[in-house]
Amino acid sequence: MFKAILFDLDGTLLNIDMEIFLQYYFAEMINAAQENGYQHGKKMAEQVFYSTNLMINNLSPVVLNEEAFMGDFLPRCKYPENEVRTFFDDFYQQRFPVLKVHCHPFPGIAEMMQGLFRRGFKVVIATNPVFPREAIQQRLEWAGIGDHPYALITSYEEMHFCKPHVEYYEEICRRIGATPYDCLMVGNDVGEDLPAGLIGMKTFLVEDMLIDNEQSGLQPDWRGKISDMIDFMKKL
Incomplete structure (x- = not known):
């Protein structure tokens, strides 16, 4: 069939429950940002949210979702691209696993x-x-x-x-x-x-x-x- x-x-x-999970997710991201010297961790997490929404509504067949996200996020966060990518890589490898307790x-x-x-x-x-x-x-x-x-x-x-x-x-x-x-x-x-x-x-x-x-x-x-x-x- x-x-x-x-x-x-x-x-x-x-x-x-993704509504609850995302609250812990963004809280963990804010903590990670502040611990890594980003003074405006909350603003950084908020921009992740806004850039994600832009990515969701991108309908270009030649732009990957990652490219749509980074294309909006990087100019607004004002940090070097290599630094931002290292932050996200470290976050998902080291901090994201602690969220397992919420599922x-x-x-x-x-x-x-x-x-x-x-x-x-x-x-x-x-x-x-x-x-x-x-x-x-x-x-x-x-x-x-x-x-x-x-x-x-x-x-x-x-x-x-x-x-x-x-x-x-x-x-x-x-x-x-x-x-x-x-x-x-x-x-x-x-x-x-x-x-x-x-x-x-x-x-x-x-x-x-x-x-x-x-x-x-x-x-x-x-x-x-x-x-x-x-x-x-x-x-x-």
Whole structure:
């Protein structure tokens, strides 16, 4: 029925409340900035937020998300590029791991993922590519599914588009050599994950940590709890 299964990460494969998590994330970033001699750590973190929003809305097919972010962030933070990149590399390698305490693996997800790979599905980690690969890989490890040969992990170094834009889903199809009709998108966010259906993908909405902020009116092909999703995957 499907050749490729696309999974959102946060709230779908990993038990994490991103609204709460991001508060700790930015607090950790502010502390790291101040400890590294940046006097305006709070302003730096605020600019990360603003530049991320600009990146999300960038629709240029020739500008990677990382390039869109840095192109806005660097002129505004007024620090040398090599210094900024070193700061972020160190932050994600040394400080980001402490945030693990704010999330937990979902029971059954690791076994589900093993089963999908054993049966030959292409599996994509279709998380919104606003983070570098290091931060996504760590969250996959926290979910207990970090060691699989995924067809694609959508990081900001890899992708030109973000959710909820349909161009994001079209880019995934091109990258993995599949049509939308070959793909199932699984996620917990109506506004970000269900737009995959607009290009012909089938969708499964996970309701345990449901996000429906925009009242978009989009409807999934299937919906249910994480236990229902796991059972669904067994029947594919």
